[in-house]
Amino acid sequence: MASPVIPSTGVLAPLGLDAVRLTPGFWGDRRELAREVIIEHCLEWMEKLGWVGNFRGGPSRGREFADSEVYKLLEAMAWADDPRFDELAAVVVAAQEDDGYLNTRWSGGRYRDLEWGHELYCHGHLLQAAVARWRTSGEGPLTDAARRAADHVCARFLEGTEACGHPEIEMALVELYRLTGIERYLEMARRFVERRGRRALADVEFGRSYFQDDMPVRSASVLRGHAVRALYLSCGAVDVAVETGDGELLAAVRRQWDRTVERRTHLTGGMGSRHWGESFGDDHELPPDRAYAETCAAVASVMLSHRLLLATGDARYADQAERTLYNVVAASPAPDGRSFFYTNPLQVRVPGRPAQGVNPRATGALRAPWFSVSCCPTNLARTFASLPAYVATETPDGVQLHHPTPCEIRHDGLTLRVETDYPYAGTVTVHVLEAPAEPRRIAFRLPPWAAGVYVPHQDRPRVWSRGETFAVELPMTARWTRPDPRIDAVRGCVAVERGPLVYCAESPGDEDRLAEISVDPSAPPIEHAIAPDRVELEVTARHLSGGPVGLGLLPYHRWGERGPATMRVWLPAG
């Protein structure tokens, strides 16, 4: 099977790229964008900046984790079946040392700075790239290299108390164990998870919570510190828990997920309230303007929610993944796939300036083609390329569609074609292209705003006929959303959502016409269906001094496409 995550047990089993094929539509288009543009864009930039050249023995270029970007790109290429994979993989493999260690920056002095060196983090991404290739095309030079790297890591770290300043290798080792059956990899992952929180690392200015070394995973009640680190670690902890049958560890991550989603997550699904340390804030510290909400944290959040969905079958995890996919992951890339948001704030007061070349900062109110720390473009590439693996799952009695999007799904003799203009329209039509003689259950996840919607036949397995068709109608009425009253930063404000999409107001140009407005939430938003994939809204607003005016809203994921602009999701009410 071709999927990034294939647990050996769980309530739901994944359906990989071999079982789900995306067709033109919201997510299928984005997968094609990755295949046709984003991968090439990343390759061009990393050749130009010398990050690929690092593997060829060139002078060390980029940041200390630049190797990982090449690995994430390789992973994307594997999922996309990109013909350039072998050539790039060969460059990487040639740089590996005899004992399996592979890092272009630190080979002269290994593991001298576990807090910031990112060596195990880079090895982790190497493993994930190899797993992707193995599952899509079988073994090859990169998969050999990954096994040797994993063996090296185990030899060096199985004993002792050390861990990496950036979690990542934990989930990678578990996935390699799932592929190879080599128990040592699982045990290494388990130990890395367990070591954290026991002073595996030195204190740093951001505090040990920055890399989740402030308390053991199984003791924590909420995610904290650097958001991507916290989420990657949680993914590894779920993987370890699932493979070792550690119910306590799984329960700990579920508990942390619950409180984090309730109190430390923006309406868009964005995680990370602080620029300082790129970190979670305190409970209810959710400033719209300074929301960091890094694209990579959204990718990591989807990875975590997907793992928890598989392990537990609880649809709330898919709900959160949907919120995050549509309102952060989809917001990052420009339509042309050549510039990206790194942070995803919910309010911008000062229009961005067009980026020229490499953006030395993560911030900026315009998408940028590349960054000094350019983790987001490659993370988007591998996520988009592997998107089919997130759409549906299976159980012995049938399939579950979690994310309605145009696609074909095959499951044990059953072949379905899903057609829909979701997330803009609510009709989801399922055509049965092939059907087995045995009964099958076809189930739909209904988001909370669609609770109670009728889904034909999903209560129990039935025998399907080829050519049969049914439809589900999701209610796509725009709705006002009021914030938790404990969130100080958006007191007195409302937001607008429609289906899975969060909407925002945008004011292109230099003048910020959103600084002094308030809206009237007593009237429902008016819909303007401009195209099948373009539904805008209008609400009644008032300036501090002035009469009522119509205020247009567009899906948050499309903000910033018209050039420099101010923007806000949360609108003062009254």
Next chain:
Amino acid sequence: MASPVIPSTGVLAPLGLDAVRLTPGFWGDRRELAREVIIEHCLEWMEKLGWVGNFRGGPSRGREFADSEVYKLLEAMAWADDPRFDELAAVVVAAQEDDGYLNTRWSGGRYRDLEWGHELYCHGHLLQAAVARWRTSGEGPLTDAARRAADHVCARFLEGTEACGHPEIEMALVELYRLTGIERYLEMARRFVERRGRRALADVEFGRSYFQDDMPVRSASVLRGHAVRALYLSCGAVDVAVETGDGELLAAVRRQWDRTVERRTHLTGGMGSRHWGESFGDDHELPPDRAYAETCAAVASVMLSHRLLLATGDARYADQAERTLYNVVAASPAPDGRSFFYTNPLQVRVPGRPAQGVNPRATGALRAPWFSVSCCPTNLARTFASLPAYVATETPDGVQLHHPTPCEIRHDGLTLRVETDYPYAGTVTVHVLEAPAEPRRIAFRLPPWAAGVYVPHQDRPRVWSRGETFAVELPMTARWTRPDPRIDAVRGCVAVERGPLVYCAESPGDEDRLAEISVDPSAPPIEHAIAPDRVELEVTARHLSGGPVGLGLLPYHRWGERGPATMRVWLPAG
């Protein structure tokens, strides 16, 4: 005269430590705390950590700007007439190189990193320490060292386009010019001011605005970037403008001050909205919880407002200095003078943990004895030690009392004793101890909340008699303050002020009883005058679920004295 700032021209002239003597009272007590405790505390820590030892040739300890802390301590010692001054100064002087360069970190490779090296910044603080000593005790080894350092700087930097990543030396050079009359120092300062904003420095992750190198001082409309850097640069620009008669430059700083105070300053006077880059935010970006409001930025803000007050005579500058002094500068030190707030947020949701030893972070919801970057304790020491210089000014026809506090003021044959329990009580009594035969005008600054209060005799000069007494009554009624509606972060909230003091609610212990409250601003706050220097308030509050309760408020500058607590200045109204 003994004052940190003695402009050659200006609407108001300073009265130095030789003319103003603080007696026991709000500010007099704090000056004594600096003299008796804070200076010693700083000296102990810097000996213990090796920062003084750096000058003795010890292994380089502390951050790259540790030298400046020793200089700030020397400045404090000079203002405080501390007997240990000469001994510490001798240690510093012995480390100076033959050509005047003095830095314990970079002597092996000078000025190789102007962005972050802080060498000119350190030289600036050396100059300020020497100026303080010169003005209080006359010339000596440190003043010689400072002149040689200034000569070195001029020789190295007078030509060219370079500047320091941290402004500071500009105002120091102007002050040394004011003392020595050496025009080259003024010209060097002028050039450093003019170079900034013309790519004097490389781009950094925080952007060139971080060190105000994004646009020339005279073109900018608002302060931006690192708050302390921006404020120090503004001080230097005012000094240069005053000495060179550059009205355009002075007007530029006044314009920036206006917009910064209107849109980028917290109610407490705190400046710096962002932890990221310790920087100003956008207009109206003033989050109470993530307010950085560094103690050093408050010190720098007072320095700038004082300079603008002297130059223009506009009382608004003293108003802002008063707000900042009472609600940030006074908030930083614990009553025992041995622990300090570095940042001064207006809301804390999670109680701090007791600090042990050096706090590696600037943040923390409890005062800490020392920090890895420990700029604030020494800055407080020099500010408190020189406080008399901020209290009053003079003109040819009399004196102006800007900050009512117990003191004695001498001016050209006139000696006044000021008695008051301000800021807790509103009565300010002035006793004439000595009087000249000529008429003198004794003027009071009235804060905006006291506009219209009657001040006897201040309209014109009159002849005073020894033994004469008069009083001014400032209205000390607690008042509700509503925020600018453009500040998103405190929408729907109110605060309470009384006299110059901002009040706050505090919830000691682990439970945050402030998370879900709202207050009723229709009723006036009730006063509890517990002692002459302790006036607390009570307002009616309501929990999200529950009936009305009394909520105690205390002056913001006293928050955190009862141990770990949550706190908020802005209270939801409703």
